[in-house]
Amino acid sequence: MTGTQRLSFGSTTMLFSPTREAALQRLHDFVPRAGRAYANSRNYDDGPPDSEARQNVSQLSPWLHAGIISETEVLDAVLAQHGPHAAEKFVAEVFWRIYFKGYLEQRPSIWPAYCEQRDKALGQLDANSGLKTAYDQAVGGSTGIEAFDHWARELVQTGYLHNHARMWFASIWIFTLKLDWTLGADFFLRHLMDADAASNTLSWRWVGGLHTKGKTYLARPDNIARYTANQPSGPLSADGLAHEAPALEEAADHQKQALDLPQSDAADLHGADYALILHDEGACHMAMNLPHPPKLVLGMTRPEARSPLPVGETARNFARSAVETGVDQAGDAFGCKAKLLGEGEGLQQSLGQAGLQTVAFSYLPTGWTRDALLPELMGLPDAVNIVPLLSEVEHATWPYAKAGFFGVKKKIESILGEVGIDGSSLDAAE
């Protein structure tokens, strides 16, 4: 059976509705499975995201990325039901997300270096027809490697891939197809609903041996067959894979920079009247810890900034709708004016009309959302007070995200205690 014949991915529009209600429902449904069941079964890629079969992972990443639900809420709900020991694996995975963000904050040159290499690699496709054909086959799911083609199409059609599939896919892209890793990372960013500059870029670098220097990930057919055994059409085959994964090399040395963090949460607001900006990585006020209601809500969604190439419809719609819905809900909740602002569209004017001198927004981590919005924020007059709001758990974790994940892992228990995540606030799960 060919990869094409196997494919019947349903629409994920209903499954991944970009609303707070859908996120809470997903969390509620998943919490009972977040303990030992998760630890034992999380590596199985059991089927497309719309299938009932895929119950072994939370699929919460699109909502977490958009800031519709927070890491704190997810951790709290899971710990309330399972306790730290049984939920250890799931908790650690959530901390991988926080770790990657903190790591990229401290080595921010990785992001522009990625963008530069991607643009160069895209230019090479125009100049080299053989390379262009290989690239088109990879992103079109027609390489002839059944498993790889399956995931390429699943990603484009659904906007989601299982973690293990992402690892195998990236490994085959780099070591078997020998395509530039940044083009694969770009393909993911254009189509993943959870596309995240830190988790994606650093995971691709991890597979290629650039994150943990010299340590690579080799996809093996027997491993793929084992962990895809429960797919609706049986295990996926992957013939002709590379037998070796020699580490990629790079000339740049991405030096660690000191973190320059804002105070956690909303301490800097000092009771000021402010406009709340909702964006693609902070789209919902209910997942934020606002000290008092804003006087104005502005939505600034820029999913196209992920790549110079077109962004997939599923991912784009998820991001846009998340901010649109967030703006409507915040306007209703706070009884204030709420509107969307297109690129370069009257931020200063909107603040002036409302008589506001302060803007607050969920912290913009290194990546394309920051690249797209920072120039507009920096263009505001000096008198405007710009207040990024960083969650307590990120504030407490990022200082440990200096090198490998182990530096964070050994601190998880104390961080949870420090920021008061102990399963005692059950609102999110109920």
Ligand SMILES: Cc1cc2nc3c(=O)[nH]c(=O)nc-3n(C[C@H](O)[C@H](O)[C@H](O)COP(=O)(O)OP(=O)(O)OC[C@H]3O[C@@H](n4cnc5c(N)ncnc54)[C@H](O)[C@@H]3O)c2cc1C
């Ligand atoms: C090559 C590659 C690219 C990736 N790109 C992204 C990306 O753009 N955005 C993204 O959010 N994740 C990315 N990941 C990490 C991981 O694959 C996804 O977070 C996970 O598959 C999301 O599914 P889930 O919500 O069911 O995860 P679960 O297993 O239910 O985990 C719960 C949450 O923990 C976090 N998490 C879990 N595993 C990881 C991990 N390995 N690294 C970082 N965070 C993790 C996610 O926020 C996830 O929602 C990538 C991994 C690889 C190997």
